[in-house]
Amino acid sequence: MKHSVRPLFSILFLLVVVGVLCVRVTLRNGYFQLENETPFEEIAKFRVDNETLLKYASIEISEPKWKQEIEELLEGKFGNQGGRHRSFLSSGNNRIDIRAKSARGLPVQLRSPEFYRLWLSFQRHLNDWSKNRKFQSDIMVDLVNVVKDLMNKNNEGLGRKYESCAVVGNSGILLNREHGKLIDSHEVVIRLNNARISSFEGTVGKKTTISFVNSNILHLCARRQGCFCHPYGDEVPMIMYICQPAHFLDYLLCNSSHKAPLVVTDPRFDVLCARIVKYYSLKRFAEMTGKDLELWGPTHDGENFHYSSGMQAVTLAVGICDKVSIFGFGKSPGTKHHYHTNQKAELGLHDYEAEYDFYRDLVARPKVIPFISDKFKFPPVAIHQ
Ligand SMILES: *[C@@H]1O[C@H](CO)[C@@H](O)[C@H](O)[C@H]1NC(C)=O
Numbered sequence: 341m342k343h344s345v346r347p348l349f350s351i352l353f354l355l356v357v358v359g360v361l362c363v364r365v366t367l368r369n370g371y372f373q374l375e376n377e378t379p380f381e382e383i384a385k386f387r388v389d390n391e392t393l394l395k396y397a398s399i400e401i402s403e404p405k406w407k408q409e410i411e412e413l414l415e416g417k418f419g420n421q422g423g424r425h426r427s428f429l430s431s432g433n434n435r436i437d438i439r440a441k442s443a444r445g446l447p448v449q450l451r452s453p454e455f456y457r458l459w460l461s462f463q464r465h466l467n468d469w470s471k472n473r474k475f476q477s478d479i480m481v482d483l484v485n486v487v488k489d490l491m492n493k494n495n496e497g498l499g500r501k502y503e504s505c506a507v508v509g510n511s512g513i514l515l516n517r518e519h520g521k522l523i524d525s526h527e528v529v530i531r532l533n534n535a536r537i538s539s540f541e542g543t544v545g546k547k548t549t550i551s552f553v554n555s556n557i558l559h560l561c562a563r564r565q566g567c568f569c570h571p572y573g574d575e576v577p578m579i580m581y582i583c584q585p586a587h588f589l590d591y592l593l594c595n596s597s598h599k600a601p602l603v604v605t606d607p608r609f610d611v612l613c614a615r616i617v618k619y620y621s622l623k624r625f626a627e628m629t630g631k632d633l634e635l636w637g638p639t640h641d642g643e644n645f646h647y648s649s650g651m652q653a654v655t656l657a658v659g660i661c662d663k664v665s666i667f668g669f670g671k672s673p674g675t676k677h678h679y680h681t682n683q684k685a686e687l688g689l690h691d692y693e694a695e696y697d698f699y700r701d702l703v704a705r706p707k708v709i710p711f712i713s714d715k716f717k718f719p720p721v722a723i724h725q
């Protein structure tokens with residue numbers, strides 16, 4: 341008995357070792373690991389009509405909620421924001437938050453001329469922004485000019501795209517390799533949501549050209565003296581997307597105190613990103629489960645469903661760069677969720693798998709990506725892992 345068990349055990353042991361080695365090799369050569377996974381089409385069990393997907397992807401479930409929220413804000417009602425995110429001005433009982441600071445660090449008094457000016461400006465910007473929040477397939481063609489116009493004080497280099505861009509996501513897979521030098525060799529390095537670089541330079545590099553954040557990040561910084569929000573230095577421009585309309589106030593409070601430009605993403609670009617991610621999420625849902633698309637909403641936190649900051653930063657890079665390299669996106673077994681935190685899981689409002697499908701298409705067959713006009717020329721995209 342003992343004699344026959346031993347060889348079997350050894351073989352099993354060998355298989356495990358080989359298995360581990362294979363995984364290692366894939367990680368080492370894992371330049372395109374996202375791609376090497378079984379293409380989604382091959383595991384899809386059900387076929388879904390493309391037209392139907394496009395139609396559903398164009399419906400914005402959260403639209404009525406946004407409309408109502410914006411209307412209330414424009415009427416000066418700050419109390420009904422409720423839920424997880426409390427508005428800047430709300431302290432739970434419809435009163436102005438006296439902790440709100442003006443750009444110079446002075447308390448903003450209710451009805452003070454300073455507050456009144458801020459208020460008028462808030463109304464005007466929110467109004468313009470919400471009117472502009474509609475689908476336009478050509479936005480990718482214009483993106484480089486829109487962004488450069490806002491980022492360059494002297495409008496230099498308008499129309500020219502950046503030669504090469506690295507988008508650095510925050511996945512723990514970054515810790516598998518030392519990509520720091522490679523990342524820094526790009527003309528533009530885009531980092532996400534103020535992720536820490538100090539003591540991770542070998543892994544993530546030290547250069548930052550654009551700091552891309554969601555407005556929740558700025559909202560937290562806005563409460564600090566001087567809107568302090570510059571882990572990469574106060575000369576680095578920030579691009580931010582608005583996750584809640586009330587955050588326009590944070591934007592206006594902080595804009596004047598920032599040395600480098602603070603840019604809000606074009607709302608037409610937000611709408612485009614939302615549609616693309618929703619399309620990929622619907623596709624995955626329908627082709628994996630065969631369920632009716634009507635059921636997508638209830639299983640994906642319908643109203644709160646949102647693209648991730650990483651997805652919009654990648655799409656931004658695709659619009660403004662001649663060559664895009666993606667780092668720190670994706671997961672592999674045993675790696676941390678974020679390279680720089682101990683956060684365990686992700687909030688349920690993103691569909692990362694769907695976003696990976698989108699990145700794979702960016703690399704391998706950008707022509708099939710919906711909602712982007714044919715006039716747009718996709719740059720080469722590489723995923724590094
Ligand atoms: C933000 O600040 C910049 C530079 O100070 C200024 O040009 C721009 O008009 C400001 N934007 C808003 C909306 O106030």
Ligand SMILES: *[C@@H]1O[C@H](CO)[C@@H](O)[C@H](O)[C@H]1NC(C)=O
Pocket residue numbers: 390391394707708709710711
């Ligand atoms: C679905 O439609 C979009 C938009 O017309 C197109 O770009 C894409 O190639 C189509 N996808 C498939 C799988 O037919």
